[in-house]
Amino acid sequence: MSRHADAAPHSTGTPDRHPGKDTEDARTAVTVFVALGANLVIALAKLAGGLFAGSPALLSEAAHSVADSLNELFLLASLKRSNRAPDSRHPFGYGKERYFWSLLAAVGIFVMGGCFSFFQGIEALRSDHSETRTGYLVGLAVLAVALVAEGSSLIRALVQVRGQARRSGRSMREAVRTADDPALRTVLAEDSTACFGVLVAMAGMGLHMITGEVRWEAWASMIIGALLVFVAYQLAKESRGQIIGEAADPALRRALRRFLEEQPEIDTVTTLLTMRLGTRSTLVAARTDLVGGLDSEEVEEVLVRLKSAIRAQWPIADQVFLDVTDASPNDRERARRERRQLDETVAAGGEEPGTRQQEDAE
Known part of the structure; x- marks a missing residue:
């Protein structure tokens, strides 16, 4: 929480x-x-x-x-x-x-x-x-x-x-x-x-x-x-x-989710939504539960840094929205289930986290 x-x-x-x-x-x-x-x-x-x-x-x-x-x-x-x-x-x-x-x-x-x-x-x-x-x-x-x-x-x-x-x-x-x-x-x-x-x-x-x-x-x-x-x-x-409105390809979604989950300030990524806005543009919206002990100024700094990092690593993700929320047990279970499904989808498709969509944008 x-x-x-x-x-x-x-x-x-x-x-x-x-x-x-x-x-x-x-x-x-x-x-x-x-x-x-x-x-x-x-x-x-x-x-x-x-x-x-x-x-x-x-x-x-x-x-x-x-x-x-x-x-x-x-x-x-x-x-x-x-x-x-x-x-x-x-x-x-x-x-x-x-x-x-x-x-x-x-x-x-x-x-x-x-x-x-x-x-x-x-x-x-x-x-x-x-x-x-x-x-x-x-x-x-x-x-x-x-x-x-x-x-x-x-x-x-x-x-x-x-x-x-x-x-x-x-x-x-x-x-x-x-x-x-x-x-x-x-x-x-x-x-x-x-x-x-x-x-x-x-x-x-x-x-x-x-x-x-x-x-x-x-x-x-x-x-x-x-x-x-x-x-x-x-x-x-x-x-x-x-x-x-189609989601970004599974490899890009998995890479984004893994990136957010690896951040020390993030406890859980409860929701990650994407939508392709064109051949060069993708919307990314995520709800995250941050670790405890952060004040409003620190939260602001974390969100700004994460947005900049996402833009730098995936230029095609040019519309990024990050929301801070408190994750319930159901949210955490759903997040784990979505993570497993993404892993299975990418494994079945044989795609790597570099992502076709990002490669075509560069």
Whole structure:
């Protein structure tokens, strides 16, 4: 039980800029611009080829590229708007703007890409359309060019992820799986899906040309639609979770809890809450029971020192609130249970207390 004067919760000031993260944002912007340029050129080529060849699969791919182009504009808006400074209406900043615009991008993939592809496939099944050999060859040539362009954009995104992996000491696979930036994650999803979709469209057109049966292209179009719907759902689910408010990753939470519990002035950390406010910002709120014998001035000094230490060790934790409370037996038991759960979660995930989230912010 604490034996000290009451103290009000303490917080940090406004978040600092992270030069390293600004550089990463610039890299992401270049990646998005490359994807936008590729998709605009590809969309026009696919549309022209699809109209010339009368290919539902090619028209589906054109819709896919148009949707991707609009989504890149959403992502560019997210990069700009999420970096605005905090103000009186948004004291924690605009970091979550990035998740909102990524959600709109996911909706665009679903509506303009997935639904249109299904429509083209169903329409093709109802028709007995057949194209000349020249039309097929034109369509396949357009898709081949599209594959090169989409592949180039995908390689650019993967190069950025590889750089992140090298700087954080992670494997390439782990860096792709845990990419925090929704803009980069969306470009990766779009470009990888586009490359696979082009291959499916080429297979459908080729089988249509060989067999004379349009159903092959129709099924290719619907496979592309199903793929786009799945990707849109996954991206929307990620964005939804971040907009609602997700906790920091378990390794960061465990590291913060251990740091506080190791302080000689702290008897028990009764509650530790975190929430990601953006790709460069995390809120940390903790209730602590201090050891006895501290007066109000000493409590003040302890809280200020702890806040500064947290900010120094974890710059991404830029909003820190510390509250002093008296821990009950139930509070202590809950704290022990939460500590065990965090240890088990981190052990199961194989993450170390350096934390992916902190590494990406540096």
